[in-house]
Amino acid sequence: MRNIIDEKYIRLCFQLAKKGEGFVSPNPFVGCVIVKEGKILSAGIHEKYGALHAERNAILNSTEDFFGATLYCNLEPCMHTDKQTPPCVPLIISSGIKRVVISTVDVNPKVKGKGIQQLREAGIDVTTSVLEDEGNELNKFYFKTQKCGIPYITLKIATSKDGSITEEEGKQTWLTGIESKKFVHKLRFSYDAVLIGANTVNIDNPQLTVREVEGRNPKRIIIDGKLSSKLESKVFNDSEAETFVYCSDKAESSLKKSFGEKNIRVIEVETDYDMQIKLEDVIKNLVVHKINSVLVEGGKHIFEQFFNSNLFDELIHLQSPAILKNGLRVVDTSIFSNLELIKKISLGSDFMLHYKNLRSKCLQA
Ligand SMILES: NC(=O)c1ccc[n+]([C@@H]2O[C@H](COP(=O)([O-])OP(=O)(O)OC[C@H]3O[C@@H](n4cnc5c(N)ncnc54)[C@H](OP(=O)(O)O)[C@@H]3O)[C@@H](O)[C@H]2O)c1
Ligand SMILES: [Zn+2]
Known part of the structure; x- marks a missing residue:
């Protein structure tokens, strides 16, 4: 069933993600917002190739208490470690966030559902496929490659x-x-x-x-x-x-x-x-x-x-x-x-x- 609130924040993630245009390739466009009781506590963008991921920026750029909050992100958070930047899933888990909403699964074989699985295993409620067609269109270059x-x-x-x-x-x-x-x-x-x-x-x-x-x-x-x-x-x-x-x-x-x-x-x-x-x-x-x-x-x-x-x-x-x-x-x-x-x-x-x-x-x- 459609959740209008989830769609609103995922749309915001798309807008934030697009700010990386011209800078993030060959990485995907990613935007993230953290919301608690109807209030946006923090937001993050993957700004350029090699820089920190959007989820990490959203969590670390704020002193708010994320306990019980929902993290929205257009792309499945990463958990693999053989790359320049540290993985996002362990940070999300340790931040006290209780729900994660994403648009698209990361097709990178190193992630591909494993990020979602680790979040769920840690007791986090994960909702996927919100505005999935738009999420696929946003990252069509990355997904094709x-x-x-x-x-x-x-x-x-x-x-x-x-x-x-x-x-x-x-x-x-x-x-x-x-x-x-x-x-x-x-x-x-x-x-x-x-x-x-x-x-x-x-x-x-x-x-x-x-x-x-x-x-x-x-x-x-x-x-x-x-x-x-x-x-x-x-x-x-x-x-x-x-x-x-x-x-x-x-x-x-x-x-x-x-x-x-x-x-x-x-x-x-x-x-x-x-x-x-x-x-x-x-x-x-x-x-x-x-x-x-x-x-x-x-x-x-x-x-x-x-x-x-x-x-x-x-x-x-x-x-x-x-x-x-x-x-x-x-x-x-x-x-x-x-x-x-x-x-x-x-x-x-x-x-x-x-x-x-x-x-x-x-x-x-
Ligand atoms: N209206 C438009 O959208 C548009 C856009 C661009 C160009 N144009 C026009 O198109 C015309 C040029 O078209 P064109 O067909 O003559 O030229 P082209 O497609 O630009 O270039 C063809 C040449 O590139 C080399 N080449 C291409 N594919 C190759 C391959 N697989 N392996 C090795 N070499 C390869 C070959 O050079 P060699 O022959 O030296 O081996 C070939 O003759 C111009 O008049 C231009 O103004 C129009
Ligand atoms: Zn990440």
């Missing part, structure tokens, strides 16, 4: 009204307006990394930063089997964000050396002599670099590989009113029939259509 061994992947495609991504091959066409640009920069802020292909580097020479909003820039990932990107491109020469280039182990050594001399992380991937990198090899490797979420921004060849492999979770389609009769098309519209439209809004004279891929692929059970 934990469950599938690959980051959460969103494709962001701008097209003309008639479905072209650019006026002609090899040419940059600015399709959308300033409202869409701001929207994209905000979106970039919420992702750990942005990914593009070598031709987009060469043709568009993008910065892939969040200039229109305040916040940290995402990491930049370039897929470039032959290392054909121009070294003078902005992504290789500004120091706005860390840049990773994935190339074939068969790429020319002199090129590898030139890229390596810049402040770029060159990651070699084993390929055949065609120097085509398997997408799976790149995205599995991103997790090693603590990247839980990726915004894929093109171009055509990159989008097609994600569509063909079904290795994406969401699609954000920015549709401009422009008509480009003979432009470069990226997909036939049949792809959209496999996706669920969850939102459509106007951004100036553009539309933003947001889809979920209900059949996105996982690489590990």
Whole structure:
């Protein structure tokens, strides 16, 4: 049965947890409040990766007496010890808290119900699954990586009204307006990394930063089997964000050396002599670099590989009113029939259509 009071405080935990956006990854977003007799005694946030957990902050940042209180937390408290910060469950137990309410179980195999079990064994009343769908949405990046061994992947495609991504091959066409640009920069802020292909580097020479909003820039990932990107491109020469280039182990050594001399992380991937990198090899490797979420921004060849492999979770389609009769098309519209439209809004004279891929692929059970 729904408990409106529990939902109210779990919603507050979601709001607090979101303050960690841009800082906590690859950890989950976590917020916590401690309540007694209808009064909030304390609150805590997991502020950044490596910092104390929200429950620990809530308990230690207050001198209130928590005996008999209820602790609300959007994620199951942790009990494992092989990490940088101490576990939360023993502290909750020793604080005198008598009830714990959570939204989602932590899918990390080291926790996964064990935190709840230890709390119950200590005589604490535990309520789970409060606003679970919202809790899952909040931590979708973390849950995807934990469950599938690959980051959460969103494709962001701008097209003309008639479905072209650019006026002609090899040419940059600015399709959308300033409202869409701001929207994209905000979106970039919420992702750990942005990914593009070598031709987009060469043709568009993008910065892939969040200039229109305040916040940290995402990491930049370039897929470039032959290392054909121009070294003078902005992504290789500004120091706005860390840049990773994935190339074939068969790429020319002199090129590898030139890229390596810049402040770029060159990651070699084993390929055949065609120097085509398997997408799976790149995205599995991103997790090693603590990247839980990726915004894929093109171009055509990159989008097609994600569509063909079904290795994406969401699609954000920015549709401009422009008509480009003979432009470069990226997909036939049949792809959209496999996706669920969850939102459509106007951004100036553009539309933003947001889809979920209900059949996105996982690489590990
Ligand atoms: N409207 C939009 O949303 C949007 C967004 C971005 C770009 N664009 C447009 O798209 C066009 C570029 O599209 P595109 O298809 O030519 O370029 P792209 O997808 O950006 O890059 C393709 C190139 O990247 C390298 N690459 C990609 N996947 C690889 C893999 N698995 N293994 C090894 N290398 C790989 C290859 O370089 P090599 O050929 O050197 O091996 C390949 O030719 C431009 O006109 C740009 O303006 C539009
Ligand atoms: Zn914890």
